Each structure stands twice: as structure tokens, then as C-alpha cells.
Amino acid sequence: MKLKSLITAAAVAVTMGTLALGTAGLAAAQQALEKTDIKIAVGGKPLLYYLPLTLAERLGYFKDAGLNVEINDFGGGSKSLQALIGGSADVVTGAYDHTIQMQAKSQPIVAVTQLGRYPGIVLAAVNKAGTVKSVKDLKGKKIGVTAPGSSTNFMLNYVLTSMGMKPEDASVIGVGGGPSAIAAIKRGEIDAIVNLDPVISQAQADGDITILADTRTEKGTMDVYGGPYPAAVLYMKPDFIKENPKTTQALTDVFVRTMLWLNKASTEDVLKVLPEEYFLGNKSLYAQAFEHSKPTYSPDGRFTQVGAEAALKVLKAFDPAVASASIDLSKTYTNQYVEDALKRLQK
Structure with a gap:
């Protein structure tokens, strides 16, 4: 019995080590974070568009990264953007489109992780x-x-x-x-x-x-927008990144880790993590909804220039401020923090 218990304990230890998915590699990023208390704004947290945020929260990844996160949920993405601009939020999980629109208004924000590669709208x-x-x-x-x-x-x-x-x-x-x-x-x-x-x-x-x-599928996205179209991202002000580079890296690590987990997770794995109220009283229907939306998620958090250009083209079509502005797309997103996270998480 003692031998059996030892074998079981060893197996559990191995399993826990495997599930950690690079936790040890994240330790370096946790050292001396400039800011550990973070307010995240989101517009419609239960929506599958923002599923990675809820998964990161409930899987304990923020805590693993040394972050104490407060999530404030608003009625829509425009309101979470207002929270960032007004100073009541540090970062936002919101639409990539806002990074382009705000540059046109001379109020730059930068996306550091892509959560959705198709809008899912x-x-x-x-x-x-x-x-x-x-x-x-x-x-x-x-x-x-x-x-x-x-x-x-x-x-x-x-x-x-x-x-x-x-x-x-x-x-x-x-x-x-x-x-x-x-x-x-x-x-x-x-x-x-x-x-x-x-x-x-x-x-x-x-x-x-x-x-x-x-736009929950690649074909549907192509039919509407004519190309790939970035959806939900993690964005923040350039000043936040400059003043808190280690915290920015830690936040990126959390979301990249979540995207890698989601990429391998089964529908049942996801449902086990989520709160009951997300299911709107019908868990099996939610499961179907998740399966409809699963193709929309980014596999690794990386941005593409093609996607950024598609978003700019679309916004120019109906937003006079964007159409008349000279937009530098390289300032609307960065892959720097994602690439650093992937180097450690994929070891």
C-alpha cells in the first residue's frame, strides 16, 4: 500500500507539473513587477468574444503571474475604452479597431496580445x-x-x-x-x-x-470584410507600457498562456472552468455556441500586418476621422511581448 501511495503521489506531482504549462518559465517575468494591482475593463465579459479573459481569471493565471486583477464589466466595448481614457482602468480587453480610431484622435493606445483572429460577430x-x-x-x-x-x-x-x-x-x-x-x-x-x-x-x-x-468562421469573415480581421485584443496606453514593462509582459504572458491552453482544450474542459450563469440556463446550447466560436480565437496571440490593414480599410469606409488621418499601423500593435512569452511558454 505504501508503494502504491508513493506511485500515486508521484503521478499527481508529474501531472501538476505538466498542467503548470511554463509556470516556472513565467517566474522570471514576475520578479519586481512595477504594478501588481491591475484594473481590467471589458464590454460584455460573458460573451464568447471575451472568453480568454474569463478563462485566464478562473484558471488562476493572473495569480500565477503575481497580479491582483479587478475586472470591471461594461455594457459594450466603447464604454470600456472610455474607462481606459478616463483613467479608471489600466488595460482593456476590447476590439482592435479602437487602436486605430484613437490614433486618429491623437490619443494612442497599443494592442499587445491578440485574442481573436475573426470577429465572431x-x-x-x-x-x-x-x-x-x-x-x-x-x-x-x-x-x-x-x-x-x-x-x-x-x-x-x-x-x-x-x-x-x-x-x-x-x-x-x-x-x-x-x-x-x-x-x-x-x-x-x-x-x-x-x-x-x-x-x-x-x-x-x-x-x-x-x-x-x-463572422464566426474564416469564410464568413472573408465574405464580410474581404480578409482576416483582428477582433478582441489586450490594449493599453503607451505610457502604461513605458512605465510598466514587466507588468505588461506579465499580462501578455497570462493571455498567451490562456490562448495556448484554449487551443488544446476540449469543449468539456472549457465548460468545467466557466461559471454556471454564462450558460443562460442551457449548458448544451452554450457548448454548441462555443464550438461555433472556437475557430475565432488566436492560436498564439500574434498579430499580422494583413489583419491590421484589413481593419484600417474597413474603418476608413465609414469613419471620417480615420479616413482623413495618416495612420501608422506599426504603432497600433506590437508582437514584442507575445514573442517573448512564447519563447518561455513553449519550452
């Missing part, structure tokens, strides 16, 4: 309203987005523009990214919706929507 007609049969019918209609000025709003703007319309040709209504969005659909308060999973999968399963455009 879906445009759908609300069946109860019965007023939208195709994208051409959106003019003059009420369209629900997570929040005005968010990435869901940007997709709508681009789709309208590509059809020869203007962003102001439709009325935009913020409906959030959870039960409030489902409620707006079921009450027929909006004619169409631009949202993400699990909201979209829930509404589709209930027969409440008809999908018109879907």
Missing part, C-alpha cells in the same frame, strides 16, 4: 419584427448592438456602407450582450441585431432570428 434579422429579409432592408430600421461605438456597431456601419448606405441610415440601439439582448429580440423591440455568442446561438435555437452575415 453576427448580423441577424429579428423574426418577430418581420421587417428585414436581407441586408438591403436595414435602411430606416432599428438595429440592436451591444453598445453604440462598439465593434458590433462597427460591423453594422461597414455592412451598411458596403451596400451604398450610410451609418446614420439605421437607428442603433444598445441592447448589451446577454439576457437583455435576448429580451429585446423576443419582445420585437428591434428589427435586426448585431451581436455575438452565446446570444446568437440562443436566439437561433429559439427560432427568433435569421442570420444575414456571420
Whole structure:
């Protein structure tokens, strides 16, 4: 029995060491962090768009990196951006688009880790309203987005523009990214919706929507944007990076570690980590939603120039400030911290 116990203990030790996924390699990055108490803003934390943030939190990766993180959840990406600009947040998990828009406003922010390689955003007609049969019918209609000025709003703007319309040709209504969005659909308060999973999968399963455009896949992203399109990222002000390079590296390590875990995880692995309230009362449906969205996640956190150029092209189409500005894409993102993290985590 003693021998069996020793063998079991040894096996457990080996397993724990394997699950650590480079924890020892992260130790160096934890030394003398300039800032350990970090406020992260996000616009719709339960959305699958931001799944890596919740996974990092619940897997204990922030704690492993020596970070004490407070996550503040807002109604949409534009509000989390405001928190960063206003100083109530240190960093944001939000849409890459904002890095380009803010450079056009001479308020630079920099993305240091890519979480999503496809947007995962879906445009759908609300069946109860019965007023939208195709994208051409959106003019003059009420369209629900997570929040005005968010990435869901940007997709709508681009789709309208590509059809020869203007962003102001439709009325935009913020409906959030959870039960409030489902409620707006079921009450027929909006004619169409631009949202993400699990909201979209829930509404589709209930027969409440008809999908018109879907960027949860590479093909769908190509159909809408004509190329790869960066989605959720970790971004912050250049001053934060300059004053806190080790903390920036530690944050990047956390998210790269999460992306590597997610890349290998099964659906069941993911569901075990998440809180029950994320499932909107239907765990099996959430599982389907995750599987729909899994292709959208970055495999390693790296950015591509092609993706950045696609985002710039799209924003120029409907944002006059971006169209008239001279944008230096090299200042909107950096792979420096991701590459450093990968060197240690993939050993």
C-alpha cells in the first residue's frame, strides 16, 4: 500500500507539473513587477468574444503571474475604452479597431496580445419584427448592438456602407450582450441585431432570428470584410507600457498562456472552468455556441500586418476621422511581448 501511495503521489506531482504549462518559465517575468494591482475593463465579459479573459481569471493565471486583477464589466466595448481614457482602468480587453480610431484622435493606445483572429460577430434579422429579409432592408430600421461605438456597431456601419448606405441610415440601439439582448429580440423591440455568442446561438435555437452575415468562421469573415480581421485584443496606453514593462509582459504572458491552453482544450474542459450563469440556463446550447466560436480565437496571440490593414480599410469606409488621418499601423500593435512569452511558454 505504501508503494502504491508513493506511485500515486508521484503521478499527481508529474501531472501538476505538466498542467503548470511554463509556470516556472513565467517566474522570471514576475520578479519586481512595477504594478501588481491591475484594473481590467471589458464590454460584455460573458460573451464568447471575451472568453480568454474569463478563462485566464478562473484558471488562476493572473495569480500565477503575481497580479491582483479587478475586472470591471461594461455594457459594450466603447464604454470600456472610455474607462481606459478616463483613467479608471489600466488595460482593456476590447476590439482592435479602437487602436486605430484613437490614433486618429491623437490619443494612442497599443494592442499587445491578440485574442481573436475573426470577429465572431453576427448580423441577424429579428423574426418577430418581420421587417428585414436581407441586408438591403436595414435602411430606416432599428438595429440592436451591444453598445453604440462598439465593434458590433462597427460591423453594422461597414455592412451598411458596403451596400451604398450610410451609418446614420439605421437607428442603433444598445441592447448589451446577454439576457437583455435576448429580451429585446423576443419582445420585437428591434428589427435586426448585431451581436455575438452565446446570444446568437440562443436566439437561433429559439427560432427568433435569421442570420444575414456571420463572422464566426474564416469564410464568413472573408465574405464580410474581404480578409482576416483582428477582433478582441489586450490594449493599453503607451505610457502604461513605458512605465510598466514587466507588468505588461506579465499580462501578455497570462493571455498567451490562456490562448495556448484554449487551443488544446476540449469543449468539456472549457465548460468545467466557466461559471454556471454564462450558460443562460442551457449548458448544451452554450457548448454548441462555443464550438461555433472556437475557430475565432488566436492560436498564439500574434498579430499580422494583413489583419491590421484589413481593419484600417474597413474603418476608413465609414469613419471620417480615420479616413482623413495618416495612420501608422506599426504603432497600433506590437508582437514584442507575445514573442517573448512564447519563447518561455513553449519550452
